[in-house]
Amino acid sequence: MSQRIPITVRVNGVTYQREVEPRLLLSDFIRHDLGLTGTHVGCEHGVCGACTILFDGQPVRSCLLFAVQADGHNILTIEGLAPDPDHLHPIQEAFHDAHALQCGFCTPGFVMTLKPFLEENPDPSDEEIREAISGNLCRCTGYDHIVDAVHLAADKMKEASS
Amino acid sequence: MKPPPFDYYAPDTLDEALALMAQHGYGAKALAGGQSLVPTMNFRLAAPSVLVDLNRIPDLSYIRLAPDGGLLIGAMTRHVQAEKNPKVADKHPLLHATMPNIGHPQIRNRGTLGGSIAHADPAAELPALMRAVQGRIKAQSARGSRWIPADDFFQGFFTTALAEDELITELHLPPLPAGSGWAIEEVARRHGDFALVGAFAILHLDGAGRCDHVRISLFGVGDGPMLATTAMGVLRGEKLDDEAIATAAEAAAQKDVDPPSDVHATASFRRHLVNVLVQRTLTQALARAAGQEVTA
Amino acid sequence: MSTRYIGKRMKRNEDPRLLTGRALFTDDVHLPGMLHVAFLRSDYAHGRIKGIDTSFAREIPGVVAIYTAEDLGDYWRPGPLLVPPPPVEGRVFHARTQVPLARDKVRHVGEPIVMVVAESRYIAEDAVEQIFVDIEPLPAVTDLEQALAPDAPLIHEDLDSNLAAHIIQQKGDYAEAVEKADVVIRRRFYYDHGVAAAMENRGIVAWWDGKAERLTMWDTTQAPVVIRNGIAAMLGLSESQVRVIAPFIGGAFGPKIMMFYPEEVLLPWAAMQLNRPLKWIEDRRENFMSTTHERDQIHWAEIALTKDGKILGVKDEFIHDSGAYDPYGLTVPINSQCTLLGSYDIPNYYSDMKVVFTNKMIVTPYRGAGRQHGVFVMERLLDLAARELGMDVTEIRRKNYIPPDKFPYNNEIIYQDFAPLVYDSGNYEPLLDKVLALIEYEKFIKEEQPKLRAEGRYVGIGVVSYVEGTGIGPYEGARVQVETTGKVNVATGVGTQGQGHFTSFVQVVAEHLGVDPKDIYLVTGDTDIFHWGTGTFASRGMVVAGNAINSAAERVKRKILQMASQELEAPVEDLVLEGGFVRDQRHPESFVALKDLAVKANPLRGAVKADAEPGLESTAYFGPERGATAFGTHAMIVEVDPETFDVKILRYVAGHDCGVMVNPLIVDGQVRGGVAQGIGNAFYEKIVYDDQGQLLTASFMDYLVPTSMEVPHIELVHTETPSPLNPLGVKGVGEAGAIPVAPLFVQAVENALAPLAELEITEAPISPNRLFELVQEARQKV
Incomplete structure (x- = not known):
């Protein structure tokens, strides 16, 4: 049972080679083996969405994947989103501007969920936004300010790409 | 809430996967999208001794037109692929209408149609859809393959007609009768x-x-x-x-x-x-x- | 008063760290050699421990230590009583506090019995599965009324019954009120169990540095100073040997308060035993079982009124569920008892409260902290009275509001801070009017609702009011220092869990010192930086710590002005602080930088006077004589599906007054977030125990926290009635939003379903299932 499996994973553009026990959750691997603690763990049963990362560009819950399954795959976490340490990604900027976070624990999950959503839906309606974030729980904000932030982020992203 | 230990295999071909299922039998579980299995393991309500990960088998994810005008869907097709597939929207509006009801976007990005059917949650949409459309489920093992009608497939609480060594490889959704509602x-x-x-x-x-x-x-x-x-x-x-x-x-x-x-x-x-x-x-x-x- | 920073919608200083994943949360702490902890917790609600077999678990490779109650020796002792009962005459109170590990008996599901330390959490959980505890089950006590039955099983066998406390408070003479009354209405009300469900679970990292002989503990606590002092005492260490850090915390809402949770007591002890750093991170299942709960209460309440709807008196007899232990004293039920009086001028009040032990998780404050129970009862009584008297629900409230000229208003009973319940200030009607105007109450009632009803739609409106006692003592402190770099350091003892303290506290300092808020560095929740204080609870951060900071900043400003006056040879009245400089208004070319004054204030030669603090620094404390009373009125419009009984909120308007708003953007967020939790508490979230005390809702699949699809857009209205009790004029805002939602929700739903059935909803939370049953019952009665 103490099988250890070598894996090679690309996270935020950096290639990591590690040996892992098969049962190691991807969320624990990212947080504790790689030290990328911006991805948070809220429920470990796939409901809260705090641990959302981009797995080959798709938002998934990292608590429902094993690290071995990431072998050969490409992951983006909250630490890899901003273009450089002095600038935030437009979604991060918009969350700041609209007071879309309070304790900030769920925030990385929301931001990662929203990145591909806004790339595919540059001009979403309130309803589409609420549907898009319905798999992420926030206990502080009541979601209103997050919805505002998504509209703002959409504008910022359009501006940036025009 | 950490899963118990298990041995892990990630076969590259269906034949290898079937051989592993045959070899490990009762203690082995197939790992598809994992959106139901992994939470169950994290709660330690399931403790398979072997996981056979189907995610590296290339040929199990597809949506094709069936000869009868319905759809043939590879078991590892992810929910999101069915949700956004134009063929589904066109040929099977009921499946298309069903998909957004399943979980949340992150779940649909990872969860698979075959996995949902095999899991057989009594409160889940896809098993009931399969019965509604009189679909069929293709079960494969090292011994061969068979088509199981949905009406015979679901046998009780999280229980199906699949044998221990069988995997679902394909779903057949016949077309709705022309002009039906x-x-x-x-x-x-x-x-x-x-x-x-x-x-x-x-x-x-x-x-x-x-x-x-x-x-x-x-x-x-x-x-x-x-x-x-x-x-x-x-x-x-x-x-x-x-x-x-x-x-x-x-x-x-x-x-x-x-x-x-x-x-x-x-x-x-x-x-x-x-x-x-x-x-x-x-x-x-x-x-x-x-x-x-x-x-x- | 014109302000530079106070009252501005400033974006938050803490955001960039949180948005980029750099903010440190407890589970992010990683130390070399760190071991991981898991607990074996009771599967039984009530039972006797007959034996514990850890032998199999000890054989598992990677298991380092296993502790039972017996292994703790003298360290095993019940936790402290955190809040003694209030000094009310004739009170009964039995303190029975939680233990680190259950020894002879288990009293609730989730109570820890064995602690496992291993090389990883995975291995620790493997070991827990291999420990066998022989428990002889005892009948469980789960029902509040049954708990007091003469033959009820005893949870604490040294007591005669499961009664934990009994307190009667009164004002005036209720019996007289009844004699004069035209109408008396009496009902039973029930408010069910719930949890805070902060997104971050609890967690602790404890590290004993044997060389420095210091213990450092990262803890998701709302009260780091109290934890430090308690842990030092328990471990026989000097307080200065213990450092407790409450880093970024992923939401708390009450249950992360100074509980001395068993894990908080055990981790540092075991870290010292093993001389290795230890980490325990609560998982979600543990959070449901083993982080404190709130809510069960049963009220038998009565209201006496004149026929024109004036309240003559209220009588309430209620039972409060304390769970298996009562370390937090009577804070929650006292809040219920006091807040029931609400926004109303009630001359006569009689309240009899009993607190009972049950075989459930301990109850301590959760956002609202019992206030919502009182508000629920009072608002429902008013709705029933309005119906009986044929009055509009807003009219009966308006008629009974305490008029603005009656403040300060004395309710003549004792509040949770042991001070008399005196409302400091308030002006309720203007806020009601604003809320009614925004939601277009008249138009809805007269035009829209009839039109929609004619279309077969079930729409309804609700309006309720409430008060919230906030900002209680005893005190908080703060230190403000201008560094020789010109940057400003601020330190205070309260922890922070998302309230925006890094911004709002900084705004207060910037206001006085005229320094860019970006140059003000706040530390909160690190006992090595500031070691006086109680914590973040009871909507008190801005009121108590904020005013301490205000006071310290004022003192530093006075120092600066005195020095600058000498330096610039100008009278103090002519000097202004702005942009990091002190400037002579009459001679704009004459100025001095704060950083230069800071150097001068900490000279290397010459004498600093014996009674003076060196540097541009000051420490100040603030202790309000009593709490400041915030208030609000909320309104909502709902549509109910008459077949599935799902409820859709079409509009929600929250009107709120928390006195002066230091940062209205943050206030908006606090109110909206509170309402979202209130909506959860009213319609989605319910902790269910079966009659054996088994917890049936220990996951996010079964405990339904609302998502973005269930919480609507929340429209806000503010008024600002300053508190006379503190220099900033502020009142607390943290809990407010959550308090009035349940009575509002049921009032609106009753109104929506009126054409279908005349409902009388006397419980919270409700659900589609419960509405279905109530409609059936109502129809059978007709």
């Missing part, structure tokens, strides 16, 4: 939750306006997806109007189900919801059969 409705506490009660209805009218085909498939009301056979009997051969639909819905609620009670709903509320949803889905399906636009 369909609907899906579910009541869940929150958006994306498993349904308290859900219903699918498919019906077709003959030239004289009588019902010559009807399927009503329910979820969340028993130990698996179930057909409202009494209600279907009430409708078959009849002209459908509000009264016939009400009679059928009442029959479904009173005769076809014996729903469970849990923290979210009592048996009596579920029975009531069966009545409501059967009425609603039949009404919508009838409107669609009559060529009307329906916004659910």
